[in-house]
Amino acid sequence: MMKTTLVTAIALSIGNIALADDHSGQWYINPMVGHQKPDNERKLNEDVVYGVGLEYQYNESWGTELKYLQGSMDSEGAPGNDADMKHLLLEGMYYLNALGNKKFSPYLALGLGHQEYDYDLSDKNDETTATFGPGFRYAFSDRWSTKIDYRLVHALDHSENDGLLTVGLSYALGKAAAKPMAAKATVADADKDGVIDSQDQCPNSPMGVAVGSNGCELDSDRDGVVNSMDQCPNTAAGAKVDAKGCAEKLTRTETIALKVSFASSSAQLTNNFMPEVEKAAAFMRKYASVTAVIEGHTDSSGGAAFNQRLSQSRAESVRDVLISQFGIAANRLSAVGYGEDKPVADNASVEGRKTNRRVVAVFKAQVTE
Incomplete structure (x- = not known):
C-alpha cells in the first residue's frame, strides 16, 4: 500500500512539473556520483553510488528534482551476501538566497522515495524512504553549474538511516537558460512614482503624490491645477481658476x-x-x-x-x-x-x-x- 501511494505521488508530481509554465523557471539535468554509508543494521560496507536527476525551478525560491541512484555494496557480515542498491526519489528544494544575482545558491531539500537493497544470499529489501538535507549549486556560466548534496535517508518501514553524499554536474536545458537564482529584472523609476522612466511624461513628480499612467500628477477636478497644489479641489468643471485652483471671481458688474x-x-x-x-x-x-x-x-x-x-x-x-x-x-x-x-x-x-x-x-x- 505504501509503495503504491508513493508511486502515485511521484507520478502526480511529475505531471505538475510537465504542466508548469516553462517561462517561469528553468529545467536542469544533473548527472551525479556519490558515496553512500548504509545503516549498521544492513551489514554492508559504504561504497560509491551514481545516478542522474531531472530538476525544475518554479521560481527563485522553489524547485523540484526527480532522482535515480544505484550502487553495489559489499557484505560486512555473511561472506558473499553483497547487495545492489536502487533508489528513486522525488525532492522539493527551497533556495535560501533568492534575492540578488549570486553564483553560490544554498538550499534545503525534503523528499520521498522508494529504495531497494537486493541481497545475493537473502531476500530483497524494499522500503519507502524520506530524505532530508542541505545542498548548494555553484554556477560556472549561464548553463553549467555543479551541485553538492548531503542527505539523511530514513527508511520508514525499518527505521534505518543511511548517509548519502553526492556531487553532480548540472546543465541548464532549453533555449533561454538563465543564470541560477538571478534577480528579477528591474527598470528605472527615478522619481519612484510607479511609472518607469521610459513611459514617464513627468519624470520629476513630487514623492508620494498620486499620478496617472503617464506619470503625471492627477488633476481630479480638471481645472488645470494638480491635486497637491489645489486648495479648492471640487471646483465646478470648466470654471476659470487661479493658481491655487480656486474659481476666479469678478470684481465688477x-x-x-x-x-x-x-x-x-x-x-x-x-x-x-x-x-x-x-x-x-x-x-x-x-x-x-x-x-x-x-x-x-x-x-x-x-x-x-x-x-x-x-x-x-x-x-x-x-x-x-x-x-x-x-x-x-x-x-x-x-x-x-x-x-x-x-x-x-x-x-x-x-x-x-x-x-x-x-x-x-x-x-x-x-x-x-
Missing part, C-alpha cells in the same frame, strides 16, 4: 445684452434666439459665483399694466430656458419685468419699438480676483 426680441404682445421665446441665451449660460458656468437678474422690457404699445405683466413673462421665459435647457441653478437667477419704463430706442418708430421689446441679463458678483 458685467452686463450682457442678450439681443432677444419678441413679437408684439408675446412672451414666447423662439429658437432663433437660443444662441443668445446660451451666451448667458456659458458665462454663468465659467464664473461659478455669479448670479443674474433677467430683465424684461416692452415698447409703449398697450396699457402700462399690461406691459408690466408682459415684460415679467418675457424675463421669466428666458430664466426658465436657462434652468431647464442649460442646467443653471434656479437660485442663481431672478426675473424682473420693467414694462415700458426703460426704453432704449424711440417708440415712435416700428424699428424703435422692436428694439425696446427685449430681455437683458445683468450678471453681478462682488469678489476679490
